[in-house]
Amino acid sequence: MAFDKELNLEATELRLGLPGTKESEKQPTIAIKSNKRALPNFNEESCGSKENSNASHLIQKRDQEIASPAKAQVVGWPPVRSYRKNCLQLKKMEAEAAGMYVKVSMDGAPYLRKIDLKVYKGYPELLKALEEMFKFSAGEYSEREGYNGSEFVPTYEDKDGDWMLVGDVPWDMFLCSCKRLRIMKGSEAKGLGCAV
Amino acid sequence: MNYFPDEVLEHVFDFLTSHRDRNAVSLVCSLWYRVERFSRQRVFIGNCYAISPEKLIKRFPGLKSLTLKGKHHFADFNLVPYDWGGYVQPWIEALAKSRIGLEELRLKRMVVSDESLELLSRSFANFKALVLVSCEGFTTDGLAAIAANCRFLRELDLQENEIDDHSGHWLSCFPDSCTSLTSLNFACLKGEINSASLERLVARSPNLRSLRLNRSVPLETLQKILVQAPLLVDLGTGSYVHDPDSETYNKLKTTILTCKSIRNLSGFLEVDPRCLPAIFPICLNLTYLNLSYAAGIHGSELIKLIRRCAKLQRLWILDCIGDKGLEVVASTCNELQELRVFPSDPLGIGHDAVTEYGLVAISIGCPKLHSLLYFCQQMTNAALITVARNCPNFIRFRLCILDPTKPDAVTMQPLDDGFGAIVQSCKFLRRLSLTGLLTDQVFRYIGMYAEQLEMLSVAFAGNSDKGMLYVLNGCKKLRKLEIMDCPFGNGALLSDAGKYETMRSLWMSSCEITLSGCKTLAKMMPRLNVEIINEHDQMEICPEDDGQRVGKLYLYRTLVGPRKDAPEFVWNL
Numbered sequence: 001m002a003f004d005k006e007l008n009l010e011a012t013e014l015r016l017g018l019p020g021t022k023e024s025e026k027q028p029t030i031a032i033k034s035n036k037r038a039l040p041n042f043n044e045e046s047c048g049s050k051e052n053s054n055a056s057h058l059i060q061k062r063d064q065e066i067a068s069p070a071k072a073q074v075v076g077w078p079p080v081r082s083y084r085k086n087c088l089q090l091k092k093m094e095a096e097a098a099g100m101y102v103k104v105s106m107d108g109a110p111y112l113r114k115i116d117l118k119v120y121k122g123y124p125e126l127l128k129a130l131e132e133m134f135k136f137s138a139g140e141y142s143e144r145e146g147y148n149g150s151e152f153v154p155t156y157e158d159k160d161g162d163w164m165l166v167g168d169v170p171w172d173m174f175l176c177s178c179k180r181l182r183i184m185k186g187s188e189a190k191g192l193g194c195a196v
Numbered sequence: 197m198n199y200f201p202d203e204v205l206e207h208v209f210d211f212l213t214s215h216r217d218r219n220a221v222s223l224v225c226s227l228w229y230r231v232e233r234f235s236r237q238r239v240f241i242g243n244c245y246a247i248s249p250e251k252l253i254k255r256f257p258g259l260k261s262l263t264l265k266g267k268h269h270f271a272d273f274n275l276v277p278y279d280w281g282g283y284v285q286p287w288i289e290a291l292a293k294s295r296i297g298l299e300e301l302r303l304k305r306m307v308v309s310d311e312s313l314e315l316l317s318r319s320f321a322n323f324k325a326l327v328l329v330s331c332e333g334f335t336t337d338g339l340a341a342i343a344a345n346c347r348f349l350r351e352l353d354l355q356e357n358e359i360d361d362h363s364g365h366w367l368s369c370f371p372d373s374c375t376s377l378t379s380l381n382f383a384c385l386k387g388e389i390n391s392a393s394l395e396r397l398v399a400r401s402p403n404l405r406s407l408r409l410n411r412s413v414p415l416e417t418l419q420k421i422l423v424q425a426p427l428l429v430d431l432g433t434g435s436y437v438h439d440p441d442s443e444t445y446n447k448l449k450t451t452i453l454t455c456k457s458i459r460n461l462s463g464f465l466e467v468d469p470r471c472l473p474a475i476f477p478i479c480l481n482l483t484y485l486n487l488s489y490a491a492g493i494h495g496s497e498l499i500k501l502i503r504r505c506a507k508l509q510r511l512w513i514l515d516c517i518g519d520k521g522l523e524v525v526a527s528t529c530n531e532l533q534e535l536r537v538f539p540s541d542p543l544g545i546g547h548d549a550v551t552e553y554g555l556v557a558i559s560i561g562c563p564k565l566h567s568l569l570y571f572c573q574q575m576t577n578a579a580l581i582t583v584a585r586n587c588p589n590f591i592r593f594r595l596c597i598l599d600p601t602k603p604d605a606v607t608m609q610p611l612d613d614g615f616g617a618i619v620q621s622c623k624f625l626r627r628l629s630l631t632g633l634l635t636d637q638v639f640r641y642i643g644m645y646a647e648q649l650e651m652l653s654v655a656f657a658g659n660s661d662k663g664m665l666y667v668l669n670g671c672k673k674l675r676k677l678e679i680m681d682c683p684f685g686n687g688a689l690l691s692d693a694g695k696y697e698t699m700r701s702l703w704m705s706s707c708e709i710t711l712s713g714c715k716t717l718a719k720m721m722p723r724l725n726v727e728i729i730n731e732h733d734q735m736e737i738c739p740e741d742d743g744q745r746v747g748k749l750y751l752y753r754t755l756v757g758p759r760k761d762a763p764e765f766v767w768n769l
Contacts (some may be wrong), residue, residue: 088491
């Protein structure tokens with residue numbers, strides 16, 4: 001099978017028959033029905049490997065994958081017991097669904113909000129989301145001085161019940177210990193590193 | 197030996213524990229056959245359709261322990277439709293009617309109903325052990341019957357079954373008088389169980405040595421149980437999650453110090469890695485560690501744990517351990533005999549997965565390795581050749597490259613030579629699974645060198661009938677051959693029909709065989725059941741058209757002819 005260098009949707013189309021075989025194999029009225037199954041397109045490049053042992057043109061270029069191939073599921077592959085597959089699948093779904101919702105309060109705001117911390121990859125994203133949600137600016141964070149140039153300071157309550165400045169500990173540690181968030185107003189934030 | 201009374205012969209036969217030895221002995225002469233059959237207590241039936249319950253009962257009136265296997269291995273991968281067969285009910289009915297004093301029943305890939313379990317629980321006063329592996333069709337109501345009625349139950353072992361969980365009350369059905377439990381495994385149950393009932397059950401089971409909990413059992417309960425069962429040898433944790441600063445966790449740490457007998461550890465379906473230090477003190481005693489469901493332990497936490505387990509003989513893990521993690525295993529676990537690396541993301545292109553590097557590292561550090569199941573991203577011939585040289589003692593070698601036709605990752609050549617090295621070097625190899633880009637050549641190697649091979653699993657390999665022929669002609673001890681998506685046709689299928697009577701079974705799916713070939717074979721060999729699984733009416737359109745390709749063929753030797761419980765979509769030719 002020729003190595004398709006263009007974005008060729010036909011190559012990633014899900015159908016019965018080996019990659020490279022013609023459309024006509026789909027017709028059910030032929031006496032000899034093909035029951036070969038298309039392999040999942042792990043890499044576009046690997047499609048033709050079954051037919052060519054001379055695979056000089058099959059070069060692994062994972063980072064140059066043109067289109068993310070549809071994860072076609074061939075029944076029976078990979079050979080993992082369905083019990084095990086279901087367990088791992090369930091765990092994955094649970095982890096994705098669970099979320100880590102914490103309350104966020106802002107001094108002066110009439111009501112609180114809730115956000116899912118798991119959605120954010122790190123502090124910059126979290127702060128941006130908070131700023132958008134409450135229409136404020138947190139300023140620049142530095143380890144020595146906390147948040148510089150803002151009236152508002154993001155803080156959180158940790159597992160011991162103490163109020164901490166957001167950003168001091170590694171993100172993963174923050175995720176484990178944060179119970180709720182509070183955006184403190186400047187005047188109250190003295191001592192927490194707000195250099196107003 | 198013919199001058200000895202029967203009792204002496206019987207006493208000698210008592211020392212023969214393996215089924216094969218006893219089978220061999222029964223073939224020597226009719227006297228030995230007679231003595232053997234009356235003294236046999238344990239029978240293993242690898243295919244429940246090869247023989248009937250009536251014949252079993254007739255031949256072995258002293259039967260106490262029965263092992264039965266139902267569906268074909270590929271049922272594990274959803275290739276066998278749900279109601280294909282493999283029902284245990286007729287067996288239990290027949291045994292119940294007879295005078296057999298059944299004490300142990302072990303089933304694998306069979307359909308078990310609550311009705312069957314209820315009948316089982318009421319029919320055998322001395323019933324002691326029930327082991328169900330990859331079975332389905334029953335609910336916790338059936339378990340309740342077993343718990344309630346089997347007064348001398350020692351072992352209830354449920355491994356990877358699909359069980360409909362109605363409630364946790366089944367555990368409370370063990371009467372207060374039941375104190376004989378030695379082994380209880382309900383890890384595969386999905387529902388809640390009553391913690392108090394469990395604690396009381398453990399408290400009144402002084403002989404309990406193996407306990408595997410399901411994910412609903414909290415850490416507090418685990419701690420209380422371990423206090424009652426310090427002699428446990430085999431432990432499967434429930435939900436291993438708690439605040440590591442809590443009193444409960446501290447209690448657990450202290451309690452585990454008393455559990456000096458634990459050798460097997462599994463579970464961790466739910467896990468907080470911060471609680472792992474509690475088990476560090478027992479790690480050095482462990483010989484079997486199963487973390488293959490512990491998706492929550494990875495990276496440095498996983499490595500920290502493994503580094504403490506220097507005496508491991510069997511390790512089951514997920515591929516998120518990575519090649520670097522396998523290097524740690526190789527340097528730590530020098531006694532390792534069995535390694536299974538499962539894919540944590542079966543459908544995806546895992547970024548943490550393992551490659552040939554990890555396997556080579558293992559082969560260097562673990563010279564005693566004899567059993568391998570290895571799901572990986574890629575492999576090379578060079579690596580396989582190195583592994584073959586370092587570990588000549590393999591008896592089971594199962595390699596699964598997630599992309600099944602992937603060539604040698606470096607040379608882009610087929611992996612024929614790599615596997616060829618394995619079969620040439622490992623003279624005791626009994627089980628082999630192949631993946632990767634493979635031509636007929638690999639089968640030529642297998643036919644030439646794999647003299648002890650009993651089971652071969654092949655997918656997406658070979659170029660022509662020659663491949664299959666090499667195997668059928670060469671592997672004299674072959675018992676099970678299972679093939680999917682290979683270009684083998686009628687020529688290969690029919691070349692040596694008699695061979696199939698020396699084997700337990702042959703499976704071929706999505707190959708090139710046609711209805712005509714299968715019909716011919718069925719006609720030639722009346723003592724084989726040749727079954728075509730015809731799902732989705734693939735072949736309904738013209739059932740007389742013998743030129744049609746067969747989607748799934750399953751044939752097996754049998755003494756009792758075509759089975760009567762086959763569903764409509766199974767054609768027995």
